[in-house]
Amino acid sequence: MATLTVLPSAVSPREDAIQLYKAFKGFGSDDVAVIGILAHRDATQRAYIQQEYKTMYSEDILKRLSSELRGKLETAVLLWMPDPAQRDANILRDSLSPGFIDLEAVTEVICSRTSLQLQTLKQIYHSTCGTYLEHDIELQASGDHQKILLACVNKPRYEGPEVDREMAAKDAKALYKAGEKKLGTDEKVFVKIFSERSNAHLIAINTCYHDMYGGSLKKVIKKETSGLFERALLTILQCAENPAKYFAKVLYKSMQGLGTNDTTLIRVIVTRTEIDMQYIKVEYHKKYNKSLNDAVHSETSGHYRTFLLSLLGPNH
Ligand SMILES: *[C@@H]1O[C@H](CO)[C@@H](O)[C@H](O)[C@H]1NC(C)=O
Ligand SMILES: *[C@@H]1O[C@H](CO)[C@@H](O)[C@H](O)[C@H]1NC(C)=O
8 A cells, every 4th residue: 555654575474583583692682683674564464473483483572572672662663563453552551551641642542543443442452451441541531531532432433424514513503502602611512522423524513613603623622621631622623634734743742842752753653654654744744844754863863763764664
């Protein structure tokens, strides 16, 4: 597919496993060789490599990678290894663990994934973490933020392209009555509409809102809500409109100012590489007049940099 920056390789998983084993041997691993292989294999191939490695060397390659690699490179490679659904489950498990709570990451993952992706990752979360995702959200999130996360996770959402204009107008009116027209805000209405309506429908509501009352939903959300609840609604809206643009912005923010937020940088690059990185790169360049590759290059170093740039693919 043209959207992938990582294309299937012609090398057999068995040969890859042998080369990785060689790269691990001796004092210190050959990080360049490890990156040269793993950053250029898609999810299916990485799974086969894992199997082959286990069969040939009776060892879990993830454990080996974790003992051979260090620091941010280790974090990034270990996050890269699983397939997208398992990876999302891992991110949520880590971000919901006492001591490592990162509700921004939880919001990003839950509010940006499709309904189908959420259903799959929920099952994987349960089978690999031994607890229910809903249960962990209830424990760690609160208030309207908790309500919107649970609604997104629990209610399958229609994802077709058609739009019922009349219903969009009704929703726009309901949001107006629950927000701008009212003293205070009726958050329930926001939770319901933003968690249940399809992307196409949300875009239609936005247009109707503008036609009927002036102003955009984005402005309304910013005016009527705050904190993580605001963040969740904005993420849903922006991902309905243009997910690549949303992630370009998250990446930009992670590299803005003094220091880099590597947790976010790694998470977004690794999770989007197999989904829409080509589009994110285009949006990034359009908005910030700089290529994403150049930005990442100037904010990172060493083998960690090599790995992230390998995932990003060509700089153009
Ligand atoms: C980095 O980003 C995460 C969101 O994933 C956020 O929770 C955290 O506070 C940020 N860290 C810093 C140092 O800004
Ligand atoms: C975009 O970047 C180029 C080169 O880095 C620079 O010459 C140009 O003035 C920039 N344009 C804007 C609109 O910032």
